[in-house]
Amino acid sequence: MINIKALAALTVLGLVNAQDSISFGPAFSLGPTQSWIREANTTLVLPETPSPQKDRLALWPGMGTSGGDLIQALAVSFSDPSANCGASSGQWCVWASTLQGTQLGGKQVPASAGDKVVMHYKYNDSTSKYDQTVILNGETVSTLSTSSGQAQGWGTAVEAQDDEINCSVAKHQYLDTTIILDSADSTFAGTLGLTNADSTGLESSDSKTFTVDTININAHTF
Ligand SMILES: *[C@@H]1O[C@H](CO)[C@@H](O)[C@H](O)[C@H]1NC(C)=O
Ligand SMILES: *[C@@H]1O[C@H](CO)[C@@H](O)[C@H](O)[C@H]1NC(C)=O
Ligand SMILES: *[C@@H]1O[C@H](CO)[C@@H](O)[C@H](O)[C@H]1NC(C)=O
Numbered sequence: 001m002i003n004i005k006a007l008a009a010l011t012v013l014g015l016v017n018a019q020d021s022i023s024f025g026p027a028f029s030l031g032p033t034q035s036w037i038r039e040a041n042t043t044l045v046l047p048e049t050p051s052p053q054k055d056r057l058a059l060w061p062g063m064g065t066s067g068g069d070l071i072q073a074l075a076v077s078f079s080d081p082s083a084n085c086g087a088s089s090g091q092w093c094v095w096a097s098t099l100q101g102t103q104l105g106g107k108q109v110p111a112s113a114g115d116k117v118v119m120h121y122k123y124n125d126s127t128s129k130y131d132q133t134v135i136l137n138g139e140t141v142s143t144l145s146t147s148s149g150q151a152q153g154w155g156t157a158v159e160a161q162d163d164e165i166n167c168s169v170a171k172h173q174y175l176d177t178t179i180i181l182d183s184a185d186s187t188f189a190g191t192l193g194l195t196n197a198d199s200t201g202l203e204s205s206d207s208k209t210f211t212v213d214t215i216n217i218n219a220h221t222f
Helices: 004-012 081-085
Strands: 027-030 037-045 057-064 070-072 074-077 092-095 097-100 102-105 109-111 116-124 129-136 139-146 154-160 172-181 193-195 197-199 209-217
Touching: 027 197, 027 209, 037 057, 057 116, 057 172, 081 092, 081 109, 092 129, 092 139, 097 129, 097 139, 102 139, 154 209, 193 197
Parallel strands: none
Antiparallel strands: 027 154, 027 193, 037 116, 037 172, 057 070, 057 074, 057 154, 070 097, 074 092, 092 109, 097 102, 116 129, 129 139, 172 209, 197 209
């Protein structure tokens, strides 16, 4: 099934080179902004991995950039978790990552259902790069800095690749999301797109800093 809203959101996120074998599920997405995103922070609460674990199912909050990159810290369920990050069956691999033609990445580490994974992106004025930090249950586990231009949108994704057909992804949440623009953009809130997802509401008092307490991504079967 083709979901027009989801496709529009993914175009914003810069996913223009999607292969045939890739498909997308529910999403919460914002953008493009008429300004640019300086900083974004969210906490993904990991659900159970799909069972059986096939190759590959990814959860990520991403930012499409003016440089054509996709800044996307990842939580991925692999058919062979131990071969990818030393994870046990039923675990995820999480890491900082940017799709920049090739997939660049920081250290990959195992994570379990119920774990809280902070995925923080911040533009660094002294390097003109985005610094990514992935924090698992309070500990920094993976970092990456990339020259990516300026981020134009932010959104969550449920992405299935390769043989992830007939695969059920459990509902999950993103907590304490904050998105900070470079300057106020009164049009930004109106770009919100929801596909099989909802939230406690996007809030801002100055159209520059936006917060969402809880984003609920519904269960989905590919
Ligand atoms: C990102 O969010 C987490 C969870 O709310 C918080 O603990 C952390 O301090 C935040 N990091 C930054 C740099 O704002
Ligand atoms: C910007 O990047 C430099 C080099 O990685 C780092 O030393 C510095 O702490 C960063 N600045 C901030 C504000 O994080
Ligand atoms: C999908 O999975 C269910 C449960 O394992 C199974 O009953 C069904 O036949 C599968 N459908 C397809 C098209 O593979």
